[in-house]
Amino acid sequence: MDLIFLGTSGATPTQHRNLPAIALRLDSGHLIVFDTGEDIQRQFEAANLRFNVPTTIFISHLHGDHVIGLPGLLFNFHLNSRSKALTIVGPLGLASFLMSLHQIVGLKASNYALTVKEIVPPQLKTDVKEVKEVKEGTEDTKNTEDTENAEVQVITYTNFLKPTYERRVTIQSHRKLIEKWEFGVKFSWMDHSVPTMAFRFEEAPLDGKFSPERAIELRVPKGPLWKRMQKGQSITLKNGTLIDPVETGIVTRPRRGRIIVYSADTAKCEAIVSLAHDADYFICEATYGSEHEDLAVEKKHLTARFAGEIARDAQVVQLILTHFSSRYKDVSSLLEEAQVVFPRTQVAEDLLQIAIYPREELS
Numbered sequence: 409m410d411l412i413f414l415g416t417s418g419a420t421p422t423q424h425r426n427l428p429a430i431a432l433r434l435d436s437g438h439l440i441v442f443d444t445g446e447d448i449q450r451q452f453e454a455a456n457l458r459f460n461v462p463t464t465i466f467i468s469h470l471h472g473d474h475v476i477g478l479p480g481l482l483f484n485f486h487l488n489s490r491s492k493a494l495t496i497v498g499p500l501g502l503a504s505f506l507m508s509l510h511q512i513v514g515l516k517a518s519n520y521a522l523t524v525k526e527i528v529p530p531q532l533k534t535d536v537k538e539v540k541e542v543k544e545g546t547e548d549t550k551n552t553e554d555t556e557n558a559e560v561q562v563i564t565y566t567n568f569l570k571p572t573y574e575r576r577v578t579i580q581s582h583r584k585l586i587e588k589w590e591f592g593v594k595f596s597w598m599d600h601s602v603p604t605m606a607f608r609f610e611e612a613p614l615d616g617k618f619s620p621e622r623a624i625e626l627r628v629p630k631g632p633l634w635k636r637m638q639k640g641q642s643i644t645l646k647n648g649t650l651i652d653p654v655e656t657g658i659v660t661r662p663r664r665g666r667i668i669v670y671s672a673d674t675a676k677c678e679a680i681v682s683l684a685h686d687a688d689y690f691i692c693e694a695t696y697g698s699e700h701e702d703l704a705v706e707k708k709h710l711t712a713r714f715a716g717e718i719a720r721d722a723q724v725v726q727l728i729l730t731h732f733s734s735r736y737k738d739v740s741s742l743l744e745e746a747q748v749v750f751p752r753t754q755v756a757e758d759l760l761q762i763a764i765y766p767r768e769e770l771s
């Protein structure tokens with residue numbers, strides 16, 4: 409699994425930094441993309457990413473710097489006869505944005521299944537009657553919004569950009585946006601000038617570590633039995649001996665899957681500290697240095713020091729800063745500022761590729 413930073417500038421691009429976009433390439437080949445800054449399709453090329461693989465795109469918010477690259481990428485997919493399914497998740501408004509491009513500039517998704525999921529910000533719940541009556545007293549308050557189990561309204565469009573598309577409104581009682589066998593993605597609302605989500609990617613538990621030496625020592629013949637033991641399953645040998653691979657030390661207990669949290673634009677808030685709690689990798693905006701703290705507060709962004717404080721409070725392992733204001737040609741001052749608070753910080757640059765390791769290999 410690896411992360412590839414496709415754009416690391418905020419608001420406007422610079423000579424060396426494109427607008428926000430990050431790819432997470434899973435071992436299965438599935439591609440996850442967080443935000444789609446302008447020119448993301450060329451960065452796909454530059455990073456040697458494959459265009460036609462199952463892909464899920466998460467859009468944090470509908471500010472231009474995070475979403476303008478999406479039409480270009482979809483045109484590219486269409487022109488190159490994409491066949492693999494694509495799901496795009498983002499805040500309410502995403503479908504209208506794409507639909508207007510469909511109607512005005514002919515954006516299409518002819519050969520592949522395009523699903524769009526709009527997450528409705530709590531203050532904008534719509535069409536609730538389509539699915540159920542609103543119960544009295546369930547109007548959103550700050551309190552319910554902050555819990556894991558707050559109600560989330562999702563508008564799903566299947567066969568999107570095709571004449572046969574369907575729209576469905578559902579209410580779910582959890583914050584999981586995507587749940588597949590190999591990973592799940594949760595979100596929380598941040599504090600920015602428009603509704604903005606941050607995302608938490610959680611990989612399914614990983615198999616324990618297998619010791620072939622120990623298996624040979626216990627005379628388990630190589631082959632299908634080894635496979636089953638790698639999954640933690642007990643096996644019976646031909647002579648009737650039952651072997652529990654964990655208890656006999658052939659395999660360790662399942663390991664926690666890798667956890668990556670991405671926070672795009674936000675002011676400092678509690679929601680990001682709880683979403684990022686105990687993450688292995690925390691990718692966080694650091695638009696400004698502390699010399700512009702007043703600007704950061706006014707525009708609802710973070711300084712590098714704020715990002716460091718969030719990483720410290722959330723007890724993450726590794727902080728990666730991105731989304732730098734174009735005024736910083738050199739971001740070393742931002743790195744130093746965050747490292748004072750949270751030493752294990754690095755700065756992203758365009759096309760930086762980071763191999764993602766399980767927690768116990770991260771020391």
Ligand SMILES: [Zn+2]
Binds near residue numbers: 419473
């Ligand atoms: Zn931004």
Ligand SMILES: [Zn+2]
Binds near residue numbers: 469600
């Ligand atoms: Zn923004």
